[in-house]
Amino acid sequence: MMGYRIIDGAENMKMEDIQRLLKMTYWADKRSPETVEKSVKNASCYGIYIDAEEKLVGFARIISDYATTFYLADVIIDPEYQHQGLGTALVSYAVSRPVYQGLRGILLTKNAHGLYRKFGFELNTERAMIK
Secondary structure (H helix, E strand, C coil): CCCCCEECCHHHHHHHCCCCCCCCCCCCCCCCHHHHHHHHHHCEEEEEEECCEEEEEEEEEEEEEECCCEEEEEEEEEEHHCCCCCCHHHHHHHHCHHHHHCEEEECCCCCCCCHHHHHCCCCCCCCCCCC
């Protein structure tokens, strides 16, 4: 695998890099720059940076009360860098932070169930509700 590092905190990433990644998704491609900026300022953010290319190629956010629940959101790996273990590395790093240990984790996904099962997430369609 190429040389990469995980970045902790949106303040250590460029907002335009985060916006570029989110534009590649089916769920966040229509978000305004203002909405993206507000969402990252109100969450704990994690990124994957490819050192040789000086490029942010992955991003994830976690929203939490730090007492009972965390919500994993906006996990994206640039399609050019997918299937190299970067999504696994990013999710592993994010959900293993000590502040989330013992909390219930929640996420929504259409197509990445296999990735999240590695970290103990299970499909639960009878209770999930979305507004």
